[in-house]
Amino acid sequence: MNTKYVFVSGGVASSLGKGIISASLAKLLQARGLRVTIQKFDPYINIDPGTLNPYEHGECYVTEDGAETDLDLGHYERFLGVHTSKANNVTTGRIYNTVINREREGAYLGKTVQIVPHITDEIKRRMLLLGKTGKYDVIITEIGGTVGDMESQPFIEAVRQLQWELPEEDCVTIHLTLVPYLSAAKELKTKPTQHSVQMLQQNGVQPDIIVCRTEHKLTPEIRRKVALFCNVKPGHVIESMDAPSIYSVPLNMKAEKLDQLVLDHFGIKDLPEPDLTEWNKFLDKLFHPKSQVDIALVGKYVELQDAYKSILESFVHAGAANECKVNVHSIHSEFLTTENVEEKLGGMNGILVAPGFGERGLEGKVLAVKYAREHNVPFFGICLGMQMAVVEFARDVLGLKDAISTEVNPATPVPVIDLMEDQKSTTIKGGTMRLGAYDCRLEKDSLAYRIYGKEMISERHRHRYEFNNEYLPMVEAAGMKATGKNPETGLVEIVEIPSHPFFIGVQFHPELKSTPEHPQPIFVAFVKASMKYRKEHPAAEAGAVAGAADAASDRTSGAVAGAADKAAGSSAEA
Numbered sequence: 001m002n003t004k005y006v007f008v009s010g011g012v013a014s015s016l017g018k019g020i021i022s023a024s025l026a027k028l029l030q031a032r033g034l035r036v037t038i039q040k041f042d043p044y045i046n047i048d049p050g051t052l053n054p055y056e057h058g059e060c061y062v063t064e065d066g067a068e069t070d071l072d073l074g075h076y077e078r079f080l081g082v083h084t085s086k087a088n089n090v091t092t093g094r095i096y097n098t099v100i101n102r103e104r105e106g107a108y109l110g111k112t113v114q115i116v117p118h119i120t121d122e123i124k125r126r127m128l129l130l131g132k133t134g135k136y137d138v139i140i141t142e143i144g145g146t147v148g149d150m151e152s153q154p155f156i157e158a159v160r161q162l163q164w165e166l167p168e169e170d171c172v173t174i175h176l177t178l179v180p181y182l183s184a185a186k187e188l189k190t191k192p193t194q195h196s197v198q199m200l201q202q203n204g205v206q207p208d209i210i211v212c213r214t215e216h217k218l219t220p221e222i223r224r225k226v227a228l229f230c231n232v233k234p235g236h237v238i239e240s241m242d243a244p245s246i247y248s249v250p251l252n253m254k255a256e257k258l259d260q261l262v263l264d265h266f267g268i269k270d271l272p273e274p275d276l277t278e279w280n281k282f283l284d285k286l287f288h289p290k291s292q293v294d295i296a297l298v299g300k301y302v303e304l305q306d307a308y309k310s311i312l313e314s315f316v317h318a319g320a321a322n323e324c325k326v327n328v329h330s331i332h333s334e335f336l337t338t339e340n341v342e343e344k345l346g347g348m349n350g351i352l353v354a355p356g357f358g359e360r361g362l363e364g365k366v367l368a369v370k371y372a373r374e375h376n377v378p379f380f381g382i383c384l385g386m387q388m389a390v391v392e393f394a395r396d397v398l399g400l401k402d403a404i405s406t407e408v409n410p411a412t413p414v415p416v417i418d419l420m421e422d423q424k425s426t427t428i429k430g431g432t433m434r435l436g437a438y439d440c441r442l443e444k445d446s447l448a449y450r451i452y453g454k455e456m457i458s459e460r461h462r463h464r465y466e467f468n469n470e471y472l473p474m475v476e477a478a479g480m481k482a483t484g485k486n487p488e489t490g491l492v493e494i495v496e497i498p499s500h501p502f503f504i505g506v507q508f509h510p511e512l513k514s515t516p517e518h519p520q521p522i523f524v525a526f527v528k529a530s531m532k533y534r535k536e537h538p539a540a541e542a543g544a545v546a547g548a549a550d551a552a553s554d555r556t557s558g559a560v561a562g563a564a565d566k567a568a569g570s571s572a573e574a
């Protein structure tokens with residue numbers, strides 16, 4: 001069988017969930033036994049989103065091979081349980097970079113280098129690249145942005161050409177649109193969809209299937225209208241209603257027969273129905289929790305949900321694994337003070353201090369660590385969160401008041417967190433952090449070992465600074481242990497306080513590998529510890545309400561800080 005290609009574009013509005021629709025279709029095809037991957041083509045000029053502030057583009061998702069990518073790749077991995085790579089995310093910047101470098105090498109000598117054919121050829125080459133590996137039966141390509149945007153035109157043109165070049169049965173195009181409901185008229189409106197499809201058609205692309213995002217059921221009349229005016233078969237109009245969870249969308253798409261339509265187009269027959277046994281087990285637990293916990297997510301990008309996407313999703317997975325609803329309360333670290341820390345964190349059953357870059361909000365993170373450590377509240381620090389756990393310990397337990405990371409004070413006399421040696425000569429900002437999967441060896445007698453149940457683990461990274469091993473003997477003597485290290489370099493990957501009921505800080509990003517079917521073990525253990533804490537501290541039930549109110553206020557106040565941030569930006573994510 002030839003490799004089959006699905007192209008997914010979007011129209012009418014952004015944020016309709018092309019990534020989730022692509023991932024849901026992929027899941028259904030995979031659950032029928034096909035080998036599927038998804039790639040995203042983004043129309044911006046950055047080479048990758050690694051240099052973007054989370055306020056601009058949400059979380060930066062890191063792959064095993066160390067690519068800094070769009071957060072949709074996180075959805076692809078969570079739905080499929082299969083690793084993506086550098087090749088799965090391509091930007092306009094990368095395309096132009098390749099073409100311009102080639103031009104300088106003389107590859108086009110004598111020719112005028114143009115968007116058509118040189119840029120579109122390079123887009124097409126990359127769209128087909130994963131298909132050439134022989135590892136996949138189906139490649140789904142999501143085109144970022146909205147049809148009609150000036151910057152996505154070369155991508156649409158590349159799809160047009162491929163639709164023409166590939167055998168018809170090897171290529172399907174899907175267009176995702178919005179069918180808005182006008183409550184005054186009590187009517188669903190198809191005109192925006194018609195216009196969006198017309199725009200595609202003007203560019204020579206005729207969609208085979210139209211997926212309509214809608215808040216109300218599409219009537220047969222509406223489906224017929226969309227089909228007639230968009231020139232698709234009546235059965236090819238798919239309804240995508242708002243779902244209670246993104247993980248329900250594959251089931252909705254199955255009910256609408258999206259996978260069957262695609263297989264029919266490909267002429268693939270006799271595949272079994274999708275086997276979603278494990279997926280359904282997860283959904284069943286997700287929708288029928290037996291208890292709940294309140295967990296504080298202390299960060300500085302909290303007003304933007306997408307900034308901590310993988311962490312929030314990891315809590316969904318870990319919550320389901322514990323049959324527990326995790327209420328995540330976003331606490332803005334910039335506005336956490338000694339005066340309000342009790343009010344904001346007092347009702348919480350667990351405290352997670354988030355990753356991040358730069359000085360803003362740092363002291364609030366230190367304060368949150370101190371609160372968790374002193375009050376025996378389960379603590380989980382990720383990357384910068386782990387670094388601030390070390391800073392807090394050095395200051396408050398060792399009495400080293402000036403302890404800080406050299407990220408914020410290069411001249412500090414107590415650099416407990418310091419720039420990694422190989423980073424010292426780095427001046428280029430893009431793609432130069434310690435990125436991707438590295439091994440970590442766990443101490444046998446540790447919380448981490450009990451959680452993972454094995455000695456060698458591998459997790460993904462994205463950082464420039466590290467625990468300064470000069471301080472390790474002192475820190476360990478005072479009761480904070482380094483229980484996970486990189487076996488080659490000795491870099492501290494995990495710190496714990498064994499005298500605390502649950503205190504763990506990790507230099508890596510465990511949230512990047514959590515999936516519904518394989519929830520990340522530290523998240524699972526952290527939720528469990530938080531459930532235990534809640535049981536042992538029933539008063540926390542009442543406090544939770546205060547926490548919830550806080551979270552809402554933190555969202556608004558943070559928006560102002562975000563604006564100031566961009567100006568401050570000494571590093572990618574200040």
Ligand code: GLN
Pocket residue numbers: 354355356357358382383384385407462463464465466
């Ligand atoms: N800013 C810190 C570093 O570069 C932490 C990074 C992170 O939290 N991802 O080491």
